[in-house]
Structures are given as C-alpha cells and as structure tokens.
Amino acid sequence: MSRGFLPSGIGRMPLHWAAAVLIGVAIGYGPAGGAHAQQPHARGDLDARVARFLDNARGSWADMNVPARDGQILHDLVVQGNFRRILEIGTSTGHSTIWLAWAAAKTGGRVTTIEIDAKRYRTALANFSTAGLSAYVDARLGDAHRLVPALSGPVDFVFCDADKEWLWQYFRDLEPKIVPGGCFAAHNVLWQGDPGVERFLEYVRQNPKFRTTIERGSGEGLSVSCRISP
Numbered sequence: 001m002s003r004g005f006l007p008s009g010i011g012r013m014p015l016h017w018a019a020a021v022l023i024g025v026a027i028g029y030g031p032a033g034g035a036h037a038q039q040p041h042a043r044g045d046l047d048a049r050v051a052r053f054l055d056n057a058r059g060s061w062a063d064m065n066v067p068a069r070d071g072q073i074l075h076d077l078v079v080q081g082n083f084r085r086i087l088e089i090g091t092s093t094g095h096s097t098i099w100l101a102w103a104a105a106k107t108g109g110r111v112t113t114i115e116i117d118a119k120r121y122r123t124a125l126a127n128f129s130t131a132g133l134s135a136y137v138d139a140r141l142g143d144a145h146r147l148v149p150a151l152s153g154p155v156d157f158v159f160c161d162a163d164k165e166w167l168w169q170y171f172r173d174l175e176p177k178i179v180p181g182g183c184f185a186a187h188n189v190l191w192q193g194d195p196g197v198e199r200f201l202e203y204v205r206q207n208p209k210f211r212t213t214i215e216r217g218s219g220e221g222l223s224v225s226c227r228i229s230p
C-alpha cells in the first residue's frame with residue numbers, strides 16, 4: 001500500500017511553510033484556518049463518543065454498509081495521508097462516512113458524501129448526529145452521476161462505494177481533480193467477474209499517473225489508486 005506520500009499540498013509549498021504545517025499537524029492542529037481543528041480534550045471526548053457509537057451499532061448495519069474492518073482501513077488511510085478534502089460516493093446509512101469523518105476530525109478535514117436514496121440519506125444524517133460527527137460531513141442527496149462532475153476540486157481522497165457500472169466514469173470525472181499524493185479508493189474490487197469493476201481496475205492499473213494497490217480487508221477488497229505524478 002502506498003503510504004509514503006507527503007500530506008496533500010505540502011509538496012508544492014516553500015520548505016519553511018511545509019515544516020510549519022508538519023509541526024502543526026504533529027502537535028494536533030491542522031493548517032491555519034482548518035475549520036475543525038480541536039483542542040486535545042475536545043478531541044478525546046469526540047473519540048470516545050464515536051467509538052461508543054460504532055460499538056453500539058456493530059452488528060446492526062444492514063444497508064450494504066462496509067464491514068468495520070474496511071471502515072478502519074479507510075480511517076487509517078485518511079489519517080496517514082493527512083487528507084482533508086474527502087469525497088464519498090454512496091453514503092447509504094453512513095457507516096463508512098462515520099469512519100471517514102472520524103479521520104477528518106483528526107486531520108482538520110471534511111467529508112462530502114453523496115446518496116441517491118432519501119430514506120438511507122435521512123438515516124445517515126441521524127447517525128452522523130448521534131456519533132457527534134455532523135460538523136465533519138457535508139451530506140448531499142442526489143444522483144452522483146450528475147453531482148460528481150459538477151463538484152469543484154481539488155480533492156485529496158475519494159471513496160467510491162456506489163453503482164459499479166459507473167465506477168470507471170466516476171474515476172474519469174475525478175481524475176483531474178485528485179491532487180498529487182491524493183488517492184481514489186473503490187470498494188468491492190474483489191468481486192470476480194463484475195464488468196464495472198474489471199473495466200475500472202484495468203484502467204487504473206494502466207494509468208501511469210496512478211499507483212494502484214489492493215487491500216484485502218474484510219475480503220471485499222479495497223483498491224487504492226494514488227496519484228504519483230501531476
């Protein structure tokens with residue numbers, strides 16, 4: 001797995017800025033203006049609340065949600081990459097969003113997430129609120145086929161967990177908006193014989209600007225394609 005990239009944007013900064021940002025991140029604060037950087041005690045409270053929520057909800061996710069193990073991988077990718085501008089396609093009732101938003105709370109970032117089904121979207125909103133993560137989520141109800149191309153970039157991290165037949169197209173729409181060091185992750189890529197997954201994997205594996213690895217995780221498979229050149 002590619003974990004060696006600098007935090008997004010830092011590679012383009014003068015050295016002394018980059019050092020200041022890295023020091024700021026190391027002591028628990030995002031860059032200046034990071035909307036959600038928190039004091040250590042508040043972070044501890046939030047961590048406890050999210051952990052309690054995930055613990056209580058364990059075993060009750062029934063809307064095509066990611067297994068907890070894959071949620072943990074997503075969380076770790078975001079924290080390790082220090083990703084802040086996060087996009088999710090396919091919210092459902094919000095399990096993966098909670099893991100991503102928990103990570104965003106640590107990096108000073110925010111998750112934009114898109115869901116087409118109104119009932120699942122409403123349940124997700126309630127879950128974000130119960131978990132204490134609403135401030136870290138911009139949840140949108142609508143068709144991602146239309147909403148994704150209209151999003152302004154740049155983006156640091158994408159998690160795609162929606163209609164597989166559109167996976168290649170989502171990547172194509174977002175490819176120019178992913179920053180160097182940023183990554184596009186797709187769920188269920190170990191589904192054998194799925195034409196949407198196959199078309200997507202073939203494309204990203206042959207793309208010289210991205211390096212793609214596969215995390216087995218729960219067994220569903222999570223591809224992670226990280227931009228290695230502008």
Ligand SMILES: C[S@@+](CC[C@H](N)C(=O)[O-])C[C@H]1O[C@@H](n2cnc3c(N)ncnc32)[C@H](O)[C@@H]1O
Pocket residue numbers: 063064065066089090091092093094095096097114115116117120142143144145161162163
């Ligand atoms: C596998 S579920 C997502 C699970 C979610 N990531 C989680 O872990 O809780 C896929 C979701 O994508 C949504 N979806 C499918 N096509 C979509 C589209 N074109 N636009 C937005 N959402 C879509 C479905 O309604 C469904 O709720």
